[in-house]
Amino acid sequence: MxxxxxxxxxxxxxxxxxxxxxxxxxxxxxxxxxxxxxxxxxxxxxxxxxxxxxxxxxxxxxxxxxxxxxxxxxxxxxxxxxxxxxxxxxxxxxxxxxxxxxxxxSTDDAERGRRELDSAKARAKEVASLLGSSIDGPLIDRTLKDMEESTRAGISRLERTEPRSPKIKKFAKDQKEAVKPMLQQLDEAQLAQAEGYLDYIEGLVEPK
CATH class of the missing domain: 1.20.58 (Methane Monooxygenase Hydroxylase; Chain G, domain 1)
Structure with a gap:
């Protein structure tokens, strides 16, 4: 090597x-x-x-x-x-x-996609942390947007390289569980942003 x-x-x-x-x-x-x-x-x-x-x-x-x-x-x-x-x-x-x-x-698109999804998970944790503090709203807005951008970038890469990867479904499930409890703490604009995100990841889970 x-x-x-x-x-x-x-x-x-x-x-x-x-x-x-x-x-x-x-x-x-x-x-x-x-x-x-x-x-x-x-x-x-x-x-x-x-x-x-x-x-x-x-x-x-x-x-x-x-x-x-x-x-x-x-x-x-x-x-x-x-x-x-x-x-x-x-x-x-x-x-x-x-x-x-x-x-x-990262060595290839599949790995880049997985790491983008890791970043999206990190953004979800950051939003939860910000909601428990006195941080101003714009930082929450920006972090929600970054979370969605990383998610879409990661999913796009995985769908091209590993379209049937179980990682996509698992990611969507984990993110739904992470984001849904935040909804009651968000203001109107943030709530619309988060609900739009949940609608997007809900579509990633194959129907039973």
Whole structure:
């Protein structure tokens, strides 16, 4: 396996572990230590400049560069416990950037679709957290919209690559259970947005 592929796989594994953290959780010290060891081992060190005669053939792949950036981003995410951030927090953009990196480094459309749906689930949890706080309405509006956009992007990819995937039906069921209890706490505009979302995911569940 090439070094670029190995770096990419490490980034995906580390970001996936970060994304699986519950809202409000922080990475364990062992995970932080492992990321730090990756950096100190030279994972981000530039490869030696090739000789002129082989410069074209040994040019560092773009994917390798992305993997290096992703690994640095993962370290930053871990260090500042970004995955506990919710919309409005100063570290929230880092959380979203890490999610975007995770999607872009995915190996194919099916995997990208699944990770988009993971992001949609994260947005649902954030909405629930915001509703239990004194956060202003616009942040809830934006998070509901982001949830729907990630859902549609993920479903579109999965329907192209895995049209009969049981993951689609399970996702729709889980999201319905997550969003429906929020309805009574939403204002009129948010309620219309959430109900439209529920109508959409309801159509993803095949009739019995």
């Amino acid at each position: 090439s070094s670029a592929r190995q770096r990419r796989d490490r980034v995906l594994e580390q970001l996936t572990e970060l994304q699986s953290l519950p809202l409000g959780g922080t990475p364990e010290q062992a995970f932080k230590d492992r990321l730090r060891a990756e950096l100190l081992s030279g994972a981000l060190v530039e490869e030696p400049e090739p000789t002129p005669s082989r410069r074209v053939h040994r040019r560092r792949p773009l994917l390798s560069q992305l993997a290096a950036v992703g690994l640095a981003g993962a370290m930053m995410v871990s260090s500042f416990a970004t995955y506990q951030a919710v919309p409005g927090d100063s570290l929230y953009p880092l959380k979203r950037a890490a999610e975007t990196t995770l999607v872009r480094l």
